[in-house]
Amino acid sequence: MNRTIHAKLFVVLxxxxxxxxxxxxxxxxxxxxxxxAAKSVPADVxxxxxxxxxxxxxxxxxxxxxxxxxxxxxxxxxxxxEFIDQWAGVPYKxxxxxKEGVDCSGFALLLEQEVYGITIPRVTSQQVTVIKRKYExxxxxxxxxxxxxxxxxxxxxxxxxxxxxxxxxxSSKGVIVVKLHVSMYKDFSRAGSxxxxxxxxxx
Numbered sequence: 001m002n003r004t005i006h007a008k009l010f011v012v013l014x015x016x017x018x019x020x021x022x023x024x025x026x027x028x029x030x031x032x033x034x035x036x037a038a039k040s041v042p043a044d045v046x047x048x049x050x051x052x053x054x055x056x057x058x059x060x061x062x063x064x065x066x067x068x069x070x071x072x073x074x075x076x077x078x079x080x081x082e083f084i085d086q087w088a089g090v091p092y093k094x095x096x097x098x099k100e101g102v103d104c105s106g107f108a109l110l111l112e113q114e115v116y117g118i119t120i121p122r123v124t125s126q127q128v129t130v131i132k133r134k135y136e137x138x139x140x141x142x143x144x145x146x147x148x149x150x151x152x153x154x155x156x157x158x159x160x161x162x163x164x165x166x167x168x169x170x171s172s173k174g175v176i177v178v179k180l181h182v183s184m185y186k187d188f189s190r191a192g193s194x195x196x197x198x199x200x201x202x203x
Contacts, residue, residue, distance in 0.1 A: 050117030054078040068165040091174040107169040131192030145191040
């Protein structure tokens with residue numbers, strides 16, 4: 001084969017690998033591989049910088065305090081809840097990583113990047129390898145929670161919030177805040193905090 005054919009073959013294989021790097025896939029990838037394309041997805045403007053705790057708007061604090069049945073004073077990370085509010089209702093799309101559609105691992109990756117300045121692997125099965133395991137009662141905002149859906153192991157992921165609630169990209173309802181242990185989420189199987197630095201976030 002000449003160089004042109006090799007180059008075309010590489011592009012096709014690379015595109016296929018990205019498309020398969022999402023929830024429910026059982027394909028193996030290199031540990032630490034991230035979705036470089038996710039970094040280029042334009043985000044709505046958020047106050048502050050990734051990793052910074054910004055006071056939330058009153059409307060946001062009221063909304064999520066009521067939703068998660070907590071005191072309004074508990075809603076302190078305005079950047080986190082503003083990000084969630086901007087993405088709420090975005091439809092599920094296998095392999096997606098933008099407002100046209102996003103899957104569970106893509107949403108977790110984007111949230112960790114934009115809110116906390118942490119870059120994690122793109123695939124759920126690799127995301128579970130970069131956490132320090134915790135008991136459920138030890139979980140804090142920003143921790144990852146994993147599920148064994150339909151008999152698969154660690155094939156769905158969300159981001160823990162407060163009071164047993166987490167946010168994730170649901171295959172049926174899109175990005176949504178729900179409580180652990182209800183309906184399909186009874187298959188909660190592992191959780192923990194991200195071991196940092198996983199991969200240095202690009203400035």
